[in-house]
Structure formats: C-alpha cells, structure tokens
Amino acid sequence: MANTTLDPDDWDSFRSSAHRLLDDVLDKMETFRQGKVWNPMPAEMKINLKAELPQNGVSHKELCKKLTELLPYGVGNTHPRFFGWVHGAGNPGCLLAEMAVAAMNANLGGRDHGAIYVENQVIEWCRQMMGFPEKASGLIVSGTSMATIIAMKVARDQRLDFFCRKKGIKEAKLVGYASDQAHSCLGRAFDLLGLGSDSLRKIPCDEQFRMDLNALQKVIDRDRENGFEPFAVIGTAGSVNVGAIDDLESLVGIAEKEDIWLHIDGAFGATAIISDEIRPRLKGIERADSLAFDFHKWLQVNYDAGCVLVRSNEAHLNSFSGRAEYLKETERGLAAGSPWPVDYGPELSRSFRALKVWSHFLEHGVEKLAAVVNENCNQAKYLGMKIQEFDHLELLAPVTLNITCFRYITEKTTCLNTLNKNIVIALQERGIAAPSTTILNGRLAIRVNITNHRTEFADIDLLLEEITKVGRELANKSGKTYG
Numbered sequence: 001m002a003n004t005t006l007d008p009d010d011w012d013s014f015r016s017s018a019h020r021l022l023d024d025v026l027d028k029m030e031t032f033r034q035g036k037v038w039n040p041m042p043a044e045m046k047i048n049l050k051a052e053l054p055q056n057g058v059s060h061k062e063l064c065k066k067l068t069e070l071l072p073y074g075v076g077n078t079h080p081r082f083f084g085w086v087h088g089a090g091n092p093g094c095l096l097a098e099m100a101v102a103a104m105n106a107n108l109g110g111r112d113h114g115a116i117y118v119e120n121q122v123i124e125w126c127r128q129m130m131g132f133p134e135k136a137s138g139l140i141v142s143g144t145s146m147a148t149i150i151a152m153k154v155a156r157d158q159r160l161d162f163f164c165r166k167k168g169i170k171e172a173k174l175v176g177y178a179s180d181q182a183h184s185c186l187g188r189a190f191d192l193l194g195l196g197s198d199s200l201r202k203i204p205c206d207e208q209f210r211m212d213l214n215a216l217q218k219v220i221d222r223d224r225e226n227g228f229e230p231f232a233v234i235g236t237a238g239s240v241n242v243g244a245i246d247d248l249e250s251l252v253g254i255a256e257k258e259d260i261w262l263h264i265d266g267a268f269g270a271t272a273i274i275s276d277e278i279r280p281r282l283k284g285i286e287r288a289d290s291l292a293f294d295f296h297k298w299l300q301v302n303y304d305a306g307c308v309l310v311r312s313n314e315a316h317l318n319s320f321s322g323r324a325e326y327l328k329e330t331e332r333g334l335a336a337g338s339p340w341p342v343d344y345g346p347e348l349s350r351s352f353r354a355l356k357v358w359s360h361f362l363e364h365g366v367e368k369l370a371a372v373v374n375e376n377c378n379q380a381k382y383l384g385m386k387i388q389e390f391d392h393l394e395l396l397a398p399v400t401l402n403i404t405c406f407r408y409i410t411e412k413t414t415c416l417n418t419l420n421k422n423i424v425i426a427l428q429e430r431g432i433a434a435p436s437t438t439i440l441n442g443r444l445a446i447r448v449n450i451t452n453h454r455t456e457f458a459d460i461d462l463l464l465e466e467i468t469k470v471g472r473e474l475a476n477k478s479g480k481t482y483g
C-alpha cells in the first residue's frame with residue numbers, strides 16, 4: 001500500500017495544470033494596462049470564499065481554476081495609473097525567482113546552504129549601494145516596518161548596555177526624535193519595544209516639510225533638563241506625505257554632538273541613491289547608525305522585501321544573538337556558517353526573499369532602475385507644473401521627489417476637503433486611477449505618488465483630465481446639495 005504523501009499522484013497532469021496556470025498568470029502580467037485600476041471583489045465571490053475548512057482536497061485543475069479567478073482582484077498597483085500611498089508596481093521577472101524559491105523551500109533562519117550566500121550577497125550589494133562601511137551588518141526583512149523595529153531595538157539595547165535584553169527597560173526614560181511627517185511605523189516600533197509611542201517626540205517641520213533642526217535641538221535640551229534620556233534621532237529620506245528629505249548631514253552632526261543613535265527611514269527615498277540626480281540630496285545616509293528601506297517600493301521588486309543595515313555589526317549581534325542548544329552552530333556540516341540571520345533579527349523561520357531581490361538586480365541592472373526613479377520624479381514635477389497652469393487646481397506642497405499633493409478648488413462648495421475626498425473615491429471606484437489622500441496643514445490633498453515603472457506621461461495627462469471632469473461633476477452636485 002502506498003504511504004500518504006502530498007506529492008501529486010500524476011505528475012503529468014500536475015505539470016499540465018501548472019503550465020496552464022503559468023499562462024494565466026503571464027496573461028495577467030502582460031495585460032497590465034487593461035481594465036480598471038482597482039477591481040473590488042464582487043459580492044458573490046466574497047460569499048463563495050466563506051466556506052468550511054476543506055476535509056477533502058480538489059484536483060489540481062480545479063485548484064488552478066480557483067487561483068486564476070483571484071488574479072484580477074489585487075490592490076491595483078500593477079496598473080500604470082496606481083498612484084496611492086507608496087506601492088511599487090512589481091514586475092514579471094520576480095515570478096521566475098519566486099518559482100525557484102517555492103521549489104527550493106529553503107528556511108533562511110541559518111545553517112550552511114546556498115540560499116544564505118545569496119542573501120549575504122544582496123546585503124553586501126545594499127551596503128555598497130548605501131555607502132555603509134565594510135563591517136556593517138544587515139538583514140532582509142518583510143519591509144521597512146520590521147526593519148525599523150530591528151534598528152530601534154539595537155539602538156535601545158546599546159544605550160542600555162544590553163542589560164534590558166534580560167531585565168527589561170526598568171526605569172529608563174529613553175526618548176527619541178523624528179519629524180511630524182515621519183512614518184507611523186516609528187511610533188509602533190517604540191510601542192513594541194516597551195518605550196511607549198509618546199517617547200517618540202514629533203518635531204515640527206519647515207515649509208518644505210523637513211524636520212526643523214532648531215526645534216529638534218530645543219526639544220532635546222528640554223528633555224535632558226527634565227531627566228529624560230535621549231537615545232535616538234530618526235531622519236526621514238522621502239517622507240510619506242510629500243517625499244521630503246530631512247537634512248541628513250546636519251542630523252549626523254546633531255547625533256554625534258548629542259551622542260545618540262541616528263536611524264534613517266528611507267523606505268522608498270533611500271533607494272533613489274542609485275540616481276545620479278538624487279544622490280547628492282541623500283548625503284549623510286552613509287554615516288547613519290542604521291538604515292531601513294524597501295525593495296518593494298521604488299525598486300519594483302514584488303511584495304514583500306525590505307532591508308535593515310546596521311553600522312555596528314557588533315551591536316547588531318549583541319542585540320539579537322543567543323541561541324538555544326538545539327540551534328547551536330558547529331564548525332562543519334549543515335549547522336556551520338555562523339553568524340546566522342537569526343542572530344540579526346527576531347525571526348527563526350525565514351523565507352528566501354533575497355532571491356527575488358538578487359535576481360531583480362541581475363535581470364535589470366541598477367542603471368535601468370535608476371532611470372525609473374528619474375522618470376517618476378520628472379512625472380511628478382510635470383504634474384506639479386500642469387497643476388499651476390489650471391485655475392481649478394491648487395498645488396499644496398512643493399514637488400521635490402516623486403509625490404505631488406494638490407486639490408481641486410471651486411467656489412461651488414464650502415467643504416473642499418469633502419469634495420476632494422469624493423473625487424479620489426470616484427476615481428478609484430470608476431477604475432480610472434488610484435491616487436490616495438492626505439492632510440497637509442489641515443487641507444485634504446489628492447496625493448499622487450509615482451513609484452511605478454509603468455506610468456507614462458500620458459497617464460498623468462489622463463489623470464488631470466479626469467480630475468477636472470469628476471471635480472466639475474461633483475462640485476455641481478454638491479453645489480445643489482449645500483447651496
């Protein structure tokens with residue numbers, strides 16, 4: 001009698017189902033411009049998803065059909081007119097790497113196997129790309145949120161001489177600083193690390209939405225007077241609202257003078273360092289104590305993949321190392337190769353994310369990725385220029401990178417915030433484009449973020465046309481409703 005296994009009974013039939021699915025997937029990728037940007041999942045499909053836990057399996061043919069049915073219902077970020085939040089568009093090349101990843105099924109917590117060497121090479125490339133010293137350490141993670149938690153833990157532990165790894169932070173009154181435009185993942189990291197999100201002081205910004213460094217110095221001084229212990233300042237390279245880059249070089253100086261850790265959140269902005277045009281504006285990044293950034297945003301790697309770099313390998317190891325007996329390294333054999341990735345982060349079981357990043361750099365090369373960055377910046381600038389030509393549109397922030405924030409204006413309504421929110425919802429629901437919204441100085445902005453290698457200038461023109469049309473339509477409607 002055959003033993004129980006999850007391998008296919010009939011490999012030929014499995015193979016033909018897999019080939020068909022591959023074709024369906026490639027069709028989806030090749031027709032990226034077709035259809036609506038966002039396809040909400042139909043009610044019927046949502047109902048069909050609610051099923052009992054299957055007791056018996058289905059055929060591969062049946063399974064592949066179900067997988068294909070799901071393909072249209074992504075976020076929409078594979079479309080050229082997806083402009084919301086900060087999403088990368090991804091690219092078909094990743095599919096190749098992901099197939100190899102699934103076939104290898106490697107666990108990258110540690111040990112001595114090929115996948116580890118690929119991850120180490122990716123980290124080495126990142127170290128060089130960001131200008132970090134040779135001895136710096138790093139880890140591939142899910143994204144900047146996780147990278148931030150790891151970086152801030154090293155910063156916290158180093159400040160407390162690592163005793164807190166065993167004893168907790170006790171009475172330590174550690175405080176850190178970031179601009180009021182900084183990403184919410186920072187507050188969450190402070191929360192998770194037991195410091196409390198209030199320990200992250202929000203420093204006001206100048207009119208360019210960069211951290212006001214005089215204000216920073218005042219808050220640090222005040223905190224010291226009040227018995228708090230400043231331990232970290234976090235600079236933003238590419239703020240989520242408008243794409244502002246803090247004055248990183250000055251932050252290096254302040255961090256040195258105050259003897260505190262400098263972390264940089266460069267989720268999407270740091271990766272623009274590959275562009276000759278942007279690189280000078282990121283000066284200072286190479287002197288940070290730690291840096292967090294994503295591959296899945298501006299570099300167009302498919303979700304998810306991010307990276308943390310830490311200047312002091314020693315501090316990084318001191319913050320995360322310490323393995324149980326059953327995980328102890330040996331000098332030879334499969335358990336060799338220390339330090340392991342698990343010595344640099346909280347996760348033991350880890351997927352082979354690094355492979356798609358490695359193969360992405362191999363497939364496209366940095367020059368082409370830099371050209372995407374430059375093109376997106378030019379598109380954002382173009383959009384900003386066009387807005388200033390129209391009376392019914394108002395620019396709400398300077399365009400300095402890849403994000404343009406603006407709004408539709410009219411005298412027909414008293415509530416421009418509601419009108420602009422409804423314009424964005426209408427564009428999304430009609431499948432025309434998918435910008436998002438944010439609030440700048442109390443005003444609701446239509447926020448267009450371009451981290452998309454598929455966006456063309458014609459897409460920007462179409463967006464402007466449609467905003468004009470939808471804006472007029474909704475303003476007339478609201479004019480009637482509110483008088």
Ligand SMILES: *Cc1c(COP(=O)(O)O)cnc(C)c1O
Binds near residue numbers: 238239265294
């Ligand atoms: C996206 C983003 C983050 C969070 O990164 P994830 O990859 O989503 O975890 C943090 N900071 C900035 C500036 C971002 O744009």
